[in-house]
Amino acid sequence: MQSWVEEIDRRARETLGQGRVADYIPALAEQDANRFGIAICTNDGARYTAGDAQEPFSIQSLSKVFLLTLALRAHGDALWQRVGLNPSGMPFNSLTQLEAERGKPRNPFINAGAIVVADHLVSAFATPSKHIQDIARTLSGNASILIDRHVLASEWQHRSRNAAMAYLMKAFGNIDNEVDAVLDAYFSCCSLRMSCLDLAVAMNYLAADGHALATGKSFITPDLARRINSIMFTCGMYDAAGDFAYRVGLPAKSGVGGGIVAIVPGRLSVCAWSPALDAAGNSVAAQHALELLTDKLGVRIANTAPAGVEGGSR
Numbered sequence: 001m002q003s004w005v006e007e008i009d010r011r012a013r014e015t016l017g018q019g020r021v022a023d024y025i026p027a028l029a030e031q032d033a034n035r036f037g038i039a040i041c042t043n044d045g046a047r048y049t050a051g052d053a054q055e056p057f058s059i060q061s062l063s064k065v066f067l068l069t070l071a072l073r074a075h076g077d078a079l080w081q082r083v084g085l086n087p088s089g090m091p092f093n094s095l096t097q098l099e100a101e102r103g104k105p106r107n108p109f110i111n112a113g114a115i116v117v118a119d120h121l122v123s124a125f126a127t128p129s130k131h132i133q134d135i136a137r138t139l140s141g142n143a144s145i146l147i148d149r150h151v152l153a154s155e156w157q158h159r160s161r162n163a164a165m166a167y168l169m170k171a172f173g174n175i176d177n178e179v180d181a182v183l184d185a186y187f188s189c190c191s192l193r194m195s196c197l198d199l200a201v202a203m204n205y206l207a208a209d210g211h212a213l214a215t216g217k218s219f220i221t222p223d224l225a226r227r228i229n230s231i232m233f234t235c236g237m238y239d240a241a242g243d244f245a246y247r248v249g250l251p252a253k254s255g256v257g258g259g260i261v262a263i264v265p266g267r268l269s270v271c272a273w274s275p276a277l278d279a280a281g282n283s284v285a286a287q288h289a290l291e292l293l294t295d296k297l298g299v300r301i302a303n304t305a306p307a308g309v310e311g312g313s314r
């Protein structure tokens with residue numbers, strides 16, 4: 001596996017130069033487009049890294065996985081009265097469906113959906129952003145994970161579109177708390193800085209039936225892990241979820257910081273990162289790396305091997 005990640009690192013770097021670093025949040029435009037890292041964490045705790053795998057980056061929408069996990073853990077299926085479960089077919093920050101659909105976002109992995117989830121957490125926790133930071137630290141086993149105040153300030157300053165969504169949803173009665181408090185929680189989560197290795201370890205619970213590697217305890221039920229993987233599969237890559245399912249075929253979530261986390265249920269979690277994005281907002285090199293990885297592993301979600309079986313059946 002270590003030689004695989006090193007080869008993937010080499011081959012994924014051949015795509016550097018394609019795509020563009022996100023600049024609609026100015027602090028993200030400062031990222032170096034030539035970075036690439038990959039980290040794999042298997043369910044038995046083995047870790048394999050290559051390239052800039054230990055370099056913290058802005059997790060952005062990858063935080064939507066933590067947000068959703070916490071909200072479902074706290075409130076269960078009641079969440080689905082306020083957020084849908086289907087792909088939007090629209091860019092992650094689109095407003096067009098929200099008015100027609102009376103303030104109910106299509107799914108929890110587009111911005112509007114994650115803002116509703118953040119509203120749940122503002123109701124549930126006195127300091128929601130600290131809570132998410134603590135969860136990220138606990139699940140990754142890295143106590144030095146921080147919210148990047150520079151990125152947070154930049155997101156806040158350029159919040160018009162997210163604020164418009166939040167106010168529209170509030171007008172429809174789908175946001176309970178003050179919009180500013182909800183946006184602060186949402187942006188704080190997006191502004192967490194974590195490395196590929198942190199993320200692969202932290203999200204391994206989705207590969208391991210809800211069992212958290214770093215704590216040795218169950219974090220969520222196997223059933224909930226399965227459901228979150230399903231939502232990642234259909235909605236995790238924004239309006240390019242179908243393209244990604246075709247190319248890679250794994251549950252995954254991407255962020256505009258250039259990170260993508262993917263899950264091989266029963267087997268491993270992986271995070272690849274490179275800041276330059278394609279038109280849908282997904283990292284070019286990270287997608288390529290995951291495509292190379294599933295080719296190597298011989299798994300697509302449709303034929304995932306049982307845990308412990310190398311290779312899988314083709």
Ligand SMILES: NC(=O)CC[C@H](N)C(=O)O
Binds near residue numbers: 061
């Ligand atoms: N897709 C993303 O990663 C978007 C997150 C970003 N913080 C935003 O609100 O637009």
